[in-house]
Amino acid sequence: MRTVRSVLVDSPAGDLRIGSREVADPGHAEVRVTVEACGVCHTDSQFVNDQLPGIVFPVTPGHEIAGRIESVGPGVVNWQVGDRVAVGWSGGHCTHCNPCRRGDFVHCENAQVPGWAYPGGYAESIVVPANALARIPATLSAVEAAPLACAGVTVFNGLRRTGARPGDLVAVIGLGGLGHLAVQFAARMGFDTVVVARGQEKEKLAADLGSRHYIDSTREDVSAELLKLGGARVVLATAGNSDAMAAALDGLGPHGELIVIGIDAAPMKITPLQLILQSKTVHGHPSGVAMDTEDTLAFAAMTGIRPIVEEVPLEQASEAYRRMMDNQARFRIVLTTGA
Template sequence: MSTFRAQVLRAPCAAGERPLQAGELDDVAPGPGGVAIDVLACGVCRTDLQLCEGDLAAQRLPIIPGHQIVGTVAALGRDVTGVEVGQRVGVAWIASTCGRCRFCRSGRENLCESATFTGWHRDGGFAERAVADAGFVFPLPDDLDATAAAPLLCGGAIGLRALRVSGIRPGGRLGLYGFGASATCAIQIARHWECEVFVCTRSAGERERAVRLGAAWAGGYDETPPVPLDAAVTFAPVGSVVLDALRALDRGGVVAINAIHLDRVPEFSYDDLWWERQLRSVANVTRADVAELIGLAAEIPIRTEIATYPLADANESLMDLADGRISGAAVLTIARA
């Protein structure tokens, strides 16, 4: 039987303690409705870091993390249509839904109680090979480089959804709190919509990058944007940042919290929420979000700085992400003999 290399999480621990173990696993054939994918690249997301460090509870162990997969279809399961062997595709966070519940039937499959997620419930893309449901893979343009495409599948798609949840309108005043891979995509979408963007983030380098990408102002978390905001999106997994964003809102403004895991939000006064200000969470993505983002990425076009790592250095990518050494997005690239 043929095998493939993978980076496997067996027991969460700090990134510096190297939570991923290299392994040689037996190939798994796709089941009915599934596809096998030869992985070309896989983005490394903060959610992967939170899973590997134990901040996000694992749904099963061992597990192969990674939910921003770009690859080539290698094999088809029974009854697969609309996908061909040799086709370049992406696999995102959302891996399956029931398709029958009230959320699925109303276009909100991201809220499906039976949903499964790539790299959390199902093995992901920190590997040479991955298996996915054919209905949850996304055709990619041939001219979109694999390493450039990978961060779009989560950071880009969830950034787009967060903007939608925030209710920001074209030309509005938008705050972004944190400036990693997802915010890097979000600012480019917001500027495409002619929004005025204000960025709060921890490092001078991130603030400089925000200005290069069109921010009207960039400051630290201890600073307040110079004008009241119509909407804000928080990307940092820090509860106090949510209050910073809330207090920067104009009347009727919305904070969208873009985090699957967030530490404790400090106590705050109702006066901070008064005047119809709102706090909303952003939960997962739909397939429509991912498909829309892929189209927008070509139209705008969306670009992000990328730090690449070979599969064998997956732990190094987690350490660099944890220590704030990555400008933009981290991507594992898969080389084959």
């Protein structure tokens, strides 16, 4: 048992404060990780605001974690002290529910999400299940790896599970925390990449990240412009705006896929006929399990993909969280512990 600095939220929608939390020695099939960096994700608000079942306060958020193993519990194989590791949204799985028995770990009925099932990464040290660990390549820093463990794996895994092939037209809606990574992954995968965003001022950044085409949704008909380019095989909707997602549907070609990863409580206005005539599909995509995260990190290291981040010390977590939730941070904020 050891005592570490940790961010604590004492009650639903309460303030984030720096306090201390006791971190136990790792149990069976667990490891203790020294946290070097942890990304601030919009989804952290679901834990802070008590919007998911079973939240236990005080809450320590954080599910974009990068660090190194400091101790290993009994029953852990293939991991040792000093290994550099990342932990994302899929922070462990039970192995015994029906989805797990089918190997569908990302849909584990007892999903062990950091910050929900156990204290998260806004801390100096955490204990996690060994099956949550992904190896960090030597060429990625902890600050670079942390956002890739959630935002990165979500877009990478979402793209590679579609029917798109190199050379196909793939559009990314939004150029924020998810979108700026999605554009890089899409371009490096060999897709003819389109960015759909609001305003002309983002066009240069889109091109710098690898996009070959840009559609300003405030001035142009998104679907019409996509059809002029031949129709998209995939539209990856990273912006949390249901209207923007629906507006791109008619820009899909035959068998086109609208992949939804941006969150919006409003319904999408889509008619059955839009889907039927050209065999289009709309489906949601969760993040990915530990091996998916490891694949994401390896691909990013190999191809030079990096998140655009702002580093903030753990002591300023409250202000960093507020800015992220108020959309005052354009891409990613990463908390650092100085470890």
